[in-house]
Amino acid sequence: MDLSELERDNTGRCRLNSPVPAVCLKEPCVLGVDEAGRGPVLGPMVYAICYCPLSRLADLEALKVADSKTLSESERDRLFAKMEEDGDFVGWALDVLSPNLISTSMLGRVKYNLNSLSHDTATGLVQYALDQGVKVAQVFVDTVGLPETYQERLQQRFPDIEVTVKAKADALYPVVSAASICAKVARDQAVRNWQFVEKLQDLDTDYGSGYPNDPKTKAWLRKHVDPVFGFPQFVRFSWRTAQSILEKEAEDVTWEFLDQGSDPSHSCNLCRNCSNARSFNPLCQLGIKPVPWSCRDTTNPLVPQQELPDKLFYFTVLEVGSPRPGY
């Protein structure tokens, strides 16, 4: 599978697809949706659709596709190669969601949980097939969350398509099995050839299965913690396993989630005469670190009368040519 587009940039999402078989533009098609890599704390989650004309479903079944989890890696690779050979009637498309995209979605100010992300990605892929001109008549989906509500959502979105959402659909419907194979092959290859965006030293690529309960994966996580940046983007920061390692082995980070304008503890400590300037001085609204030689103001209780911390990097702006020698 050619994942070079993903390897060029794996910080966001990446859509890949086979050519659309000509017959799928004319005949009513059946389309399966499945995903791979939902649980792991490492690497991307891959969504896949696979489709073929209803009239050729028996030919797809004849390939003996099965739930990707019941197949070995070599069997999956072999079956995917066969589907490629049958490109005259089988088509597929993928959406690779990078771990960075998963982290930033789930940790967003407005939380975007994995179920919603999954539903929207699946919906997007079905729409993508329609946009490419595939005559989708039936859709089978392996469920994420409650199948009833998921089916209702999809059915509403695609009223002209017969939608079936079921648990274990990847074992029940060959077209979903085929999608699960596409997804799994892509996920395995993406993880195996992951191009780390970071310039890491002593990178160990033996990360185990990527599942949080795998001791190898846990050891890999612990080995690759950076006290400031946490993990490489290959890791899903939103996973509890990742977060609990960070809590123990990395520095705390506090975010400016709220507007600090009304919080006196963040009042000005940089300007010379804050006492009556607070109402309009924009510096007052900044959480700039104290620079005590210029902001002692005992008349204003809002100005912290802080001692200079022992270690501190000052980040300041001075006027050119007037550094007041000797202070």
Next chain:
Amino acid sequence: MESSDEESVHRRRVHLRPFTLRSPAPVTLHLLPCEVPVSRPAPVGRFFTPAIRQGPYGLEASFRGRSLRGEEVAVPPGLVGYVMTEEQGEVSVGKQDFSEGSEEDHEVMESPETLERDFDRFIGATASFSSFTLWGLETIPGPDSKVRGALTWPSLAAAIHAQVPED
């Protein structure tokens, strides 16, 4: 000024090393919308910089799994940015750091009312900058951001303190 405050000022002064301002090397700086309440080196060049992308609405990056959007902010004309660090360890007046000081400085030191005492603290510029990357959580900080507002302050201050010619 209250006497107690005056006392504490006299106890400890912070001095700026003027010679450090002459030619500090330029650096690349990122101002993040979060605080890491420690001061330590961080592998910015290995973890952060290589992951910056130019997106349709500005620079894109992430930190600790959170999405950042950034933009370049220039230091206003007539000003220069310095990265200031405090001298560490036992700094005694008149030693290495003062070797680059001017003759005048030595004279000041030798007077009984010396400005710099050996228990004072000293800061100096280790780098300079004429612009930096300002990052916002999920959105570009934009013209209304606090930092941009702060940077308009010097010119505003100059304007409001300028002599108004009498008519």
